[in-house]
Amino acid sequence: MRKAIIAGNWKLNKTSREAMTLVEELKREVLDVEGVDIVVCPPFTALGDVSEVVLDTNIALGAQNVYWQDSGAFTGEVSAPMLKDLGVRYVIVGHSERRQYFGETNETVNKRLRAALSHGLTPIVCVGENLAEREANRTFDVIKDHCGGSLANLTTDEMKKIVLAYEPVWAIGTGKTATPEQAQEVHTYIRQLLGKLFDSEVAQSIRIQYGGSVTPENIVALIAKSDIDGALVGGASLKAPSFAAIVKSARKN
Ligand code: PGA
DSSP states (O other), X not given: OOOEEXXXXXXXXXXXXXXXXXXXXXXXXXXTOOSEEEEEEOOHHHHHHHHHHHTTSSEEEEESOOBSSSSSSOTTOOBHHHHHHTTOOEEEESOHHHHHHSOOOHHHHHHHHHHHHHTTOEEXXXXXXXXXXXXXXXXXXXXXXXXXXXXXXXXXXXXXXXXXXXXXXXXXXXXXXXXXXXXXXXXXXXXXXXXXXXXXXXXXXXXXXXXXXXXXXXXXXXXXXXXOOEEEESGGGSSXXXXXHHHHTOOXX
């Protein structure tokens, strides 16, 4: 059985002080939760402070991006060793907002996730189609392209250390969730694809999160689907009660 993993992607929200307040509250709300991996991904500027709050708790720290070089003349970038030093364990790579607004490509996603893996960080790799692609029946083609390109040349051992997130772009921040059936269909497709690109053990062991307008209300039906192993949560992760409610509903039975 794959253990559920719920990650909160705070995006460009929360000062350090606000982030600490949020995570203090969350810490109390999820204190007794077992059987679910809980991750929060604050902005870079809050990682240090949040790291101290979540120390020795059941909440793990994630970052929202990572550069592929360890150090050097790369103004404005943040590297894997810098994140490790702050106690970061996960890093989101290839989020559709990065692909859409910041020129992220499969190739750069691949470089970032390799850097993360080589420093012992767990990459959460995002894939997903936009509305035009879905309407043109190109969803599976896009997934194949994102997975094939982003996960290129990884060994099966490396692949086993990755978490995938299927995030249909049309469902992100729109309040329009994919139906559990739509999500399950793509998750099943991804698992089959991983079986071909790697092997059946990888396909069965890898955790695939769903992302896109996840709420305490819709998580129950989503997580009940056999190939949905958790969620990457944006808006609903910015309030402790709603994120905690999602976490508490996420145990796979
Ligand atoms: P949302 O964002 O939950 O606000 O739709 C999800 C994401 O972008 O990861």
